[in-house]
Amino acid sequence: MPAGPDRDAETSGCESESAPSTNRVRDSVSRRRVLSATATGSVTALAGCTELLSSGSGDSLRVSVWSGNYADRFEESVVPRYEAEFDAELEVQRGWNDILTDIQTAPDGDPPYDVTITEGNFYYYGRQDDLFHEIRTENVPNADELIDHYAEFRSTEYGMPVDGAPCTIVHREELDIEPESWSDLSAPAVEESNGIGVDTGFWWYPMYAAAVGMDDRELGAEMHDADLHDDVLETVRDWPITSWASSGEDIWQAFRNDVIDVAQWYYEQTAYDIDDYDGLTHTMPAETTGYLNHWCVVKGTDKRDRAEEFINFLMDASVQTAWSEEMPTLFCNENTEYAGDLADDLPSNSEEAASIAFPDWEFLAEHSADLSDEFTAMQQNS
Known part of the structure; x- marks a missing residue:
């Protein structure tokens, strides 16, 4: 994803072109x-x-x-x-x-x-x-x-x-589960692992990933209903997050230090780099953010x-x-x-x-x- 000089990633439901919010600040x-x-x-x-x-x-x-x-x-x-x-x-x-x-x-x-x-x-x-x-x-x-x-x-x-770029699921090859969807981040095998790493600089992507995995609405539309935001936040809270990453290097380091076994990250920053790290692979969910x-x-x-x-x-x-x-x-x-x-x-x-x-x-x-x-x-x- 796009990023600052110390970040390896950016880091964008469909965006409607509806009338501006009444709370939009003008200056x-x-x-x-x-x-x-x-x-x-x-x-x-x-x-x-x-x-x-x-x-x-x-x-x-x-x-x-x-x-x-x-x-x-x-x-x-x-x-x-x-x-x-x-x-x-x-x-x-x-x-x-x-x-x-x-x-x-x-x-x-x-x-x-x-x-x-x-x-x-x-x-x-x-x-x-x-x-x-x-x-x-x-x-x-x-x-x-x-x-x-x-x-x-x-x-x-x-x-x-x-x-x-879409978000992809980075994980260890030896993990007891191969995560195929964002709902798998709530699976017992992930809960019992070393934990999950997520992006903190662009908080909306972990939240959209959680919403896509919830599957209560079509493709993450939970994020477009304010009444469901607490449910999305609760889903993220329930993930065993052990690394709050501000860069791709944070994610790779967390894997090297056995802090995490799974991560939410960005395809553009993963697909050509994953082979540099022993024992890691990634899976692109069929539905993602x-x-x-x-x-x-x-x-x-x-x-x-x-x-x-x-x-x-x-x-x-x-x-x-x-x-x-x-x-x-x-x-x-x-x-x-x-x-x-x-x-x-x-x-x-x-x-x-x-x-x-x-x-x-x-x-x-x-x-x-x-x-x-x-x-x-x-x-x-x-």
Whole structure:
């Protein structure tokens, strides 16, 4: 999942485009406070961590991406291809919870980036703060090749879906059970194990995973009914959580130290790395949760045409096919051909994509502060 420099993951039911919540706070300062409550958690320490990867001329396109090995793999697979094809330079900047704040606090007409990555949370709050240009679809013809589900479940007016990742279950091969669904995290064999590791920086993913496993409503829709939030929280409380992780390294270290035998983590940070760890494997549940990145043109840029050209480049099937050789991430072009056996786990059509419960921030925004507080209290009391 996307992450700060010390994180190895990001880290996005369908997000509705319903009318804004009546409790939505209008001013930027208040929205930044809400964003902080929802998006930081254990990533608070990552503020101000933007790092310039390549120095470019004033004519270079400035692109903000998630930190950690997302940026590493982006640089290995995407940047050289773009620069060769367009004879242009990308100035890539790494960041996480500082991305929106950097845009909000920049002088008018002088944004820090021309293009930025966003997952569901950032995409929602960035739109509320009017940080992004509308996408002019005539400049993004590859939008015609989007898998229908990604084009329809969340607005593409201000950002185009490109990539993302589902959550997967990491576990020891010798475990008495091979967890196949999120409900298995409540199984006796897991309760009797060393325990479970979960992400704390992005509390909504463990909660959505629990909701998917509860199976009382269709695909995690328990998270979209405030009356059922206590039930979801209780499910997570009942898991034998022994590691509250703020990075992928935390998860791997917890396995090495025999602190956990099972973990909720992100496919993009797991599939190509799991072989580095003896005795570990992972299982992708048939129904799961995950995140989806929308790429946006930042308001105030004087390179709007080039920014849209770049997003169209990212959406190209051949680019995504090559990208998958370096990064095991979900891609949104219906003509992408995944490297290796990734297609066994990652969706290639709308029916398969609909098996991932992407958090609905149109709904969650009203409840996120309370849910975050409850999740934090759970961690502190464990």
